[in-house]
Amino acid sequence: xxxxxxxxxxxxxxxxxxxxxxxxxxxxxxxxxxxxxxxxxxxxxxxxxxxxxxxxxxxxxxxxxxxxxxxxxxxxxxxxxxxxxxxxxxxxxxxxxxxxxxxxxxxxxxxxxxxxxxxxxxxxxxxxxxxxxxxxxxxxxxxxxxxxxxxxxxxxxxxxxxxxxxxxxxxxxxxxxxx
Numbered sequence: 805x806x807x808x809x810x811x812x813x814x815x816x817x818x819x820x821x822x823x824x825x826x827x828x829x830x831x832x833x834x835x836x837x838x839x840x841x842x843x844x845x846x847x848x849x850x851x852x853x854x855x856x857x858x859x860x861x862x863x864x865x866x867x868x869x870x871x872x873x874x875x876x877x878x879x880x881x882x883x884x885x886x887x888x889x890x891x892x893x894x895x896x897x898x899x900x901x902x903x904x905x906x907x908x909x910x911x912x913x914x915x916x917x918x919x920x921x922x923x924x925x926x927x928x929x930x931x932x933x934x935x936x937x938x939x940x941x942x943x944x945x946x947x948x949x950x951x952x953x954x955x956x957x958x959x960x961x962x963x964x965x966x967x968x969x970x971x972x973x974x975x976x977x978x979x980x981x982x983x
Contacts, residue, residue, distance in 0.1 A: 805822055805823065805824050805825075806823040806824065806825050806831060807822070807823045808820055808821070808822045808823070809821050816839070816875060817837050817838060817839045817914075817916075818837075818838040819835065819836070819837055819838070820835075820836050820838060821833055821834075821835055821836075822834045822835075822836055834913075835913055836913060836914070836915065837910075837913055837914040837915070837916070838914075838915055839875070839914055839915060839916035840875055840876040840877070840878065840880075840916075841875070841876040841882070841885075841916060841917050841918070841919065842873060842874060842875050842876060842916060842917075842918045842919070843873060843874060843875075843876070843882060843885050843886040843889050843918070843919050843920075843921060844871050844872075844873040844886075844918060844919070844920050844921070844962045844963070844966050845871060845872045845873065845886050845889065845890045845898075845901075845920075845921050845922075845923050846871055846904070846920070846921070846922045846923070846966050846967070846970045847871075847872060847890055847894065847896055847898065847922075847923040847924075847926060848922065848923065848924050848926070849896075849926050849943055852945055852946060853943050853944065853945055853946075854871075854943070854944060854946065854949060854967075855871075855872060855894055855896065855926075855941060855942070855943060855944075856869045856870060856871060856941075856942050856943075856944055856949065856952070856958070856963075857869070857870055857871070857872050857893050857894060857939045857940065857941055857942070858870075858939070858940040858942065859937065859938060859939045859940070860938065861960075864959075868957065868958060868959055868960055869942065869944075869952050869957050869958045869963075870958065870960050870962070870963045871962065871963045871966055871967075872889055872890050872893045872894050873889060873893075873962060874888075874889035874892070874893065882903070882906075882919040882921075883901055883903065883921065885919075886901055886919065886921040886923070887901055887923070890923055891929065891932065892931065892932045892933065892934070893931065893933070893937070893939050893941075894931065894939075894941050895928060895929040895930050895931045895932075895941070896923070896926040896927065896928060896929065897926065897927045897929055898923035898924065898925060898926055899924065899925025899926070899927065900923070900924045900925045901921050901922070901923045901924075902921065902922055903919065903920070903921055904920040904921060904922055904966070904969055904970060904973070905919075905920050905969065906918065906919045906920065907920070907965075909961065909962065918962060920962075920965075920966050920969065920970075922970060946967075946971065949967060950967070953967070
């Protein structure tokens, strides 16, 4: 890297402009979105049900049903952040929470890493929403969740990916938790 300059600091992400020199000597500007990381939680009240949240997404101009998710606090461990986000957005506390995997959603321009979790042994409670959040909570069967995907009411990549990932391993997850 030849140089770097932060050009924007925001609540959710920052932006920096890097100058990089490639092996052939060419230099180019690379725009980077800096993000602390995030969590997506497949919360299972029972083996055949999952928790979805509905919220308005201004950038898309509509409300979607999604899995509970959110951004990391500075220095926060992924499993603690996932448990916190689940509690804040849905009111549920997880007796068991386990990682499924981690992926970079958009590594071409963003350093965000998204951690995926399965949460079970849920205990209901009250939501503790951020000031700017308006979140409806729903419990859906797996079949009903897939119908929401087909209808476009679930249309975000993290939710569809997590549903595919976890559903492909549901038997394995059930065995791991003694079902």
